Amino acid sequence: MIKIENLSKSYVREKKAVDGLSFEINDGEIFGFLGPNGAGKTTTIKMMTGILNPDEGDVFIDGSSIKREPIDAKNKFGYVPDNSDIIWRLKGIEYLNFLADIYKIDNKTRKDRIEKLLDLFELKDAIYSYINTYSRGMKQKLLIIGSLINEPQNWILDEPIVGLDPLMAHSLKELMKEKANEGKTVFFSTHILEIAQQLCDRVGIINKGKLIFIGSITELQTLRNQKGTLEELFLELVDE
Amino acid sequence: MNKITLKLLSIYLRQILSGQFERFKTSKDKNNKTKSNLRMISLIFLIIYGFGTLLVLWGMISYQLFSQLHALGDQKLMIQGKILDRFDLISLSMTFLTLIIGFLNFVFTFFYVSYFLNLTPSEEYLLTLPIDSKTLFASKIINISITSGFFFMIMNLVQFIMYGVIENVTFDYYFIFLIQSVIINLFCSILSIAISLFFVNIFKFLKNKDLITYLSILIFLPLVLGYNIVIQKITQNPSAIKDIFINLISNNFDKLKIIQIIFSPLFLFINYIINTIIKEKTILRFLHFLIQIGVVFLLYELVLIIFSPIYKKLLLMTNVKRAKINNNDSKTKSYINSSYKRRTPYISLLRKEISSIYREPQFFLNGPFVIILMPLILFVTYYFSYKNSNEMNGLISLILGNKNNMNLIVSIAVVASFLLGDFSSITSTAISREGKSFSILKTLPIKPKEYILSKITHGLILTFFGSLVFSFVLYFILKLNLYAVILICIIVLISSILFHIISISFDINKPKLNWDNPVIAMKQNFNAVYAIFVAMGYAVGLFFQTRFILKISFNFLLRLFPLLADKPDFTLILGLILIMFIVILENLIFYLLIISNLEKKYYEIEV
Numbered sequence: 089m090i091k092i093e094n095l096s097k098s099y100v101r102e103k104k105a106v107d108g109l110s111f112e113i114n115d116g117e118i119f120g121f122l123g124p125n126g127a128g129k130t131t132t133i134k135m136m137t138g139i140l141n142p143d144e145g146d147v148f149i150d151g152s153s154i155k156r157e158p159i160d161a162k163n164k165f166g167y168v169p170d171n172s173d174i175i176w177r178l179k180g181i182e183y184l185n186f187l188a189d190i191y192k193i194d195n196k197t198r199k200d201r202i203e204k205l206l207d208l209f210e211l212k213d214a215i216y217s218y219i220n221t222y223s224r225g226m227k228q229k230l231l232i233i234g235s236l237i238n239e240p241q242n243w244i245l246d247e248p249i250v251g252l253d254p255l256m257a258h259s260l261k262e263l264m265k266e267k268a269n270e271g272k273t274v275f276f277s278t279h280i281l282e283i284a285q286q287l288c289d290r291v292g293i294i295n296k297g298k299l300i301f302i303g304s305i306t307e308l309q310t311l312r313n314q315k316g317t318l319e320e321l322f323l324e325l326v327d328e
Numbered sequence: 329m330n331k332i333t334l335k336l337l338s339i340y341l342r343q344i345l346s347g348q349f350e351r352f353k354t355s356k357d358k359n360n361k362t363k364s365n366l367r368m369i370s371l372i373f374l375i376i377y378g379f380g381t382l383l384v385l386w387g388m389i390s391y392q393l394f395s396q397l398h399a400l401g402d403q404k405l406m407i408q409g410k411i412l413d414r415f416d417l418i419s420l421s422m423t424f425l426t427l428i429i430g431f432l433n434f435v436f437t438f439f440y441v442s443y444f445l446n447l448t449p450s451e452e453y454l455l456t457l458p459i460d461s462k463t464l465f466a467s468k469i470i471n472i473s474i475t476s477g478f479f480f481m482i483m484n485l486v487q488f489i490m491y492g493v494i495e496n497v498t499f500d501y502y503f504i505f506l507i508q509s510v511i512i513n514l515f516c517s518i519l520s521i522a523i524s525l526f527f528v529n530i531f532k533f534l535k536n537k538d539l540i541t542y543l544s545i546l547i548f549l550p551l552v553l554g555y556n557i558v559i560q561k562i563t564q565n566p567s568a569i570k571d572i573f574i575n576l577i578s579n580n581f582d583k584l585k586i587i588q589i590i591f592s593p594l595f596l597f598i599n600y601i602i603n604t605i606i607k608e609k610t611i612l613r614f615l616h617f618l619i620q621i622g623v624v625f626l627l628y629e630l631v632l633i634i635f636s637p638i639y640k641k642l643l644l645m646t647n648v649k650r651a652k653i654n655n656n657d658s659k660t661k662s663y664i665n666s667s668y669k670r671r672t673p674y675i676s677l678l679r680k681e682i683s684s685i686y687r688e689p690q691f692f693l694n695g696p697f698v699i700i701l702m703p704l705i706l707f708v709t710y711y712f713s714y715k716n717s718n719e720m721n722g723l724i725s726l727i728l729g730n731k732n733n734m735n736l737i738v739s740i741a742v743v744a745s746f747l748l749g750d751f752s753s754i755t756s757t758a759i760s761r762e763g764k765s766f767s768i769l770k771t772l773p774i775k776p777k778e779y780i781l782s783k784i785t786h787g788l789i790l791t792f793f794g795s796l797v798f799s800f801v802l803y804f805i806l807k808l809n810l811y812a813v814i815l816i817c818i819i820v821l822i823s824s825i826l827f828h829i830i831s832i833s834f835d836i837n838k839p840k841l842n843w844d845n846p847v848i849a850m851k852q853n854f855n856a857v858y859a860i861f862v863a864m865g866y867a868v869g870l871f872f873q874t875r876f877i878l879k880i881s882f883n884f885l886l887r888l889f890p891l892l893a894d895k896p897d898f899t900l901i902l903g904l905i906l907i908m909f910i911v912i913l914e915n916l917i918f919y920l921l922i923i924s925n926l927e928k929k930y931y932e933i934e935v
Contacts, residue, residue: 137771140934158931162773169771175763176680177687181667189676190772199668216660218687 089115090136090165090242090273094145097131105131107297109145113275113290115241118268120288121277124326128297129277130170133246136275137167149242163191166235170246170277172227180215180222180230184237191238198237205233208259224251232260243267245276249283261287285318295326332459336467341474385559386483389569390490392562393421396570398494405574408581418491420577420584425487430516433480435547437520440476442528442540444468445642448844461640466632468639473517480516484509504617515624522631529638532645541689545697552701553708673774677782684761685754685786690846691761698752699790703797734900735882738816739874741802743867745820746827749794753850755787756831756859759839759933760849766841767935776930777923780832787828788821795820809897815904819874822908825915827866829922831859836929877910878903 095109106128113119123129134140136147138154138161147154152161174183181202188198206212209229219227228251235243243264249257264274264287278284284291285305293301301308308321316324400414412420447455454464488505491497528534562569577584671679685691762769769779795817802808802816834855843849850856881903885892892899 134767138931139767139770141932159773159775162771165771167771169767171764171767173764174768175765176684178680178683181664182680182683185667185669186676186680187772189671190673190774192673193670195668195670198670199665202668216664 089113089148089150090244090275091148092132092136092145093148095132095135095142095147096144097128097135097140097142104297106135106142106294109294109297109299111292111299111302113273115273116268116271117289118264118274118287119276120284120291121275121294122279122281122284122291122322123277123294127294129294130246131297132294133244133275133277137165137244138162163238164240165242165244166238166240168228168231168235168245168248170250172224172231172251174219174227174231177218177220179218180211183219183230184215184234187234187237193238201237201239202233205236208263209233209256225253225256228252229256240272242273242275245274247278248276249278249280281317281319281322291318293322293325301325330463332463333466333470336454336459336464337470340467340471383483383486387486387490388566389559389562390425390487391494392566392569393425393573394418394491394494396567397421407574407578410581417574417577420581421573422487422491423584424573424576424580426484426512429480429483429487430512432483432551433477433513433516434520435551436480437472437476437517438524439540439544439547440472441521441524442534443537444472445528445535446537447643455643462632462636464643465636465639469518469521469628469631472521473514477513477517481509481513484512507617508620511620511624515627518624518627518631522635525635525638525642528642535642535645538689541693545693549701553705556705557708674778674782677774677779678785681758681782681786688846691850694847694850695752695754695757696790699749699794702748702751703794734896735875735878737806737808738812738878738900738904739871741798741806741808741816742819742823742874743871745795745798745802745816746791746823746870747863747867748798749791749820750787750824750827750863751794751860752790753853753856753859754790754831755783755828756834756855757840757850757853758783758786758832759835760841760843760853760855761846762839763841763843763846763849764935766839766933770933770935776927779930780836780923780926783832784825784828787831788824791824791828792817792821809900811901812897812904815901815908819904819908819911822911822915823866823870826918827863829919829926830862830866831855833922833926833929834858836926836933839933841933841935873910874907877907881906 090113092109092111095106096104097106098104109128109132121129121132131140135142136149136154138158142155146156147161149161149164152164154161176183178186184202185198188202193201203212206215209232211226211229211233214222214226219230222230228248232245232248235245245264248260252260261283264276268274268289288305290302290304291308292299301311303311305318305321308318308325309315312321312324314321397414397418400417402413404411404413405417406412485505488509489502492501492505533539562572685695759766799813799817802813803810808816835853838855840849840853840855878900882899885899885902
């Protein structure tokens with residue numbers, strides 16, 4: 089469960105990139121975080137994962153505050169960044185082992201998990217190679233595998249489909265559903281509204297740093313009094 | 329040169345200068361202004377530190393040479409059957425010195441070109457625009473020539489200025505000297521670009537940046553060592569510089585004359601400047617000047633026409649390594665299986681740190697390689713300077729013969745050992761080297777203390793190697809007691825903890841994480857400059873602390889046990905043990921005081 093409480097962040101004075109955001113994502117839920125470019129999606133995710141420090145508010149991951157108990161909180165989620173640039177000169181397998189060491193995963197468990205995920209994402213054949221020789225899609229797969237190495241209760245993904253081929257995108261979507269069915273929290277941001285419509289139990293729409301809608305797509309349709317697609321509803325809402 | 333060429337050139341130059349000078353724009357905020365001034369001072373220091381020594385030494389050589397040749401007056405010398413006056417000798421010496429600079433410029437540019445054949449994403453975008461290859465290449469030629477040749481232009485200028493000062497030339501000559509320096513180096517750079525492209529076109533593997541970096545080490549290392557040996561020889565006996573050059577000229581007289589003829593429009597000018605001091609022929613001087621510019625322009629146009637298509641072809645030629653998709657062999661499988669080995673987060677962070685630095689040539693060159701290079705330069709300089717003389721051995725015996733000097737030797741040894749091990753920017757750029765990937769680290773449950781300690785440990789490993797090298801000098805050359813040598817090594821290692829903590833605190837406060845080129849993280853990082861300042865100050869403090877404690881402990885022990893006067897090694901060891909405990913205490917206190925602040929700062933870093 090992820091709880092966001094009055095989260096705010098400014099990069100320049102008097103202009104808030106994220107303005108007093110508060111919402112909760114429950115266990116077993118797939119939550120889509122939507123918004124136009126520059127709305128504050130990545131800033132919010134960066135604050136949720138500890139990359140940025142909020143000016144105000146806090147994020148609780150299964151009850152652990154990212155501000156006060158960062159190590160505890162970080163142990164409870166896996167994160168896929170939007171930028172797949174890993175500049176360290178490591179081999180794929182070295183990167184995954186590094187993550188496993190940080191999460192203190194024993195030898196047998198890490199071997200089982202890594203091999204299962206490598207098979208799923210078809211990266212096994214390239215895992216001995218250096219990451220800087222990977223294509224964008226391969227790097228994205230590696231980041232996804234890395235985010236699941238600790239079998240997190242909460243899975244946070246920032247634009248995860250970008251760079252993946254249709255087959256892998258499908259596998260990822262299936263995996264997201266599988267994780268939600270296991271009772272885990274899946275939080276992801278996307279620009280592809282079809283995917284959000286297809287996958288999400290609830291969506292949150294952010295514009296100019298403020299949450300303008302949170303709820304299911306049916307709730308959004310009821311609110312707008314029309315049976316349009318998510319795309320149509322989104323465009324209308326953001327336009328206002 | 330069309331408008332687009334100029335526009336592209338300005339983009340390229342801005343890329344280099346942005347973050348260097350643009351940040352110094354005057355700020356209204358008083359606090360920012362002070363910071364900006366501080367940064368400017370640091371940058372000036374960085375430039376002086378990086379290039380100053382080389383320029384000062386080059387200036388010294390030029391000054392010595394031209395003043396000794398000036399002293400010849402009207403005297404004439406017979407060289408290779410020809411009677412030469414001082415101006416002929418100056419002209420030949422100038423040609424010789426300019427050739428050295430030109431050669432260095434040529435070699436440097438040769439390797440530099442390969443870097444420009446590897447495009448950044450924004451440059452890749454330029455390829456999609458309707459810009460013809462000639463325009464693209466034209467802006468690149470000028471960009472490379474200016475950036476790679478700038479230092480050599482200054483070197484040339486220094487040499488000319490020294491000549492001008494000694495021969496007391498009029499002011500207009502300095503303007504000519506300036507143009508001359510630019511023209512000669514433009515000529516060398518453009519020629520080098522052409523030859524470099526020619527080679528890369530044949531040997532495609534030369535486009536590989538990493539390979540070129542390692543190749544350049546192989547080429548530049550002997551050059552640096554050779555330069556040091558020459559400087560050492562010259563500084564030992566500066567009055568002989570004229571004879572050295574006359575010998576060089578005599579031995580290479582014909583070759584130098586041929587070079588002067590081949591490059592007559594370039595080098596005749598040197599001859600001409602000198603001759604016109606006696607015979608004022610302004611029109612001829614102007615004509616030569618025009619010919620020179622014409623030659624460089626001709627070369628530029630020629631290279632542009634011949635090599636534009638090759639340049640475009642090389643840009644488009646991909647040399648990006650693709651991941652090997654064949655990991656089914658038994659060797660790979662067994663490697664992967666053996667890699668599933670649990671390590672503590674601290675060890676894993678240390679391993680990541682070490683692999684990242686040693687696998688990235690730019691990091692290796694500016695970090696650990698400095699620790700290897702410095703003792704090597706010292707050793708080679710020592711070997712060639714004193715191999716055939718008893719001077720050094722005499723000096724060593726003299727110093728060691730006087731027991732009162734022991735205190736001084738050990739203090740110097742501690743400082744030298746410290747500087748040898750710590751004079752690199754390993755810890756002061758440790759966070760910056762993570763680049764944008766630092767954001768990944770921040771999402772992981774890493775204890776900041778473990779992260780910081782892994783960085784400091786890596787710094788200490790290098791400190792250990794540096795002090796180990798110096799220990800050999802202390803034991804084998806200065807014949808110091810083995811236990812004292814070991815203790816010095818330990819003292820240096822412990823003292824370095826404090827230095828590494830200070831260094832990393834600079835970087836943790838203001839890391840440079842947004843970079844595409846790894847050079848920016850290390851070489852263009854102000855934190856490295858601050859750390860150098862600290863290292864120098866710290867070395868001074870260490871010197872006085874060691875001297876003071878040794879002096880006090882000697883006096884105390886001798887007063888208590890007068891018999892120890894006959895056992896200087898024993899008193900020295902006791903003194904060093906005392907210092908060891910003091911530095912342990914100092915470092916421990918400092919560590920405990922600062923670590924929680926560093927942990928806090930780790931969380932404050934935003935990417």
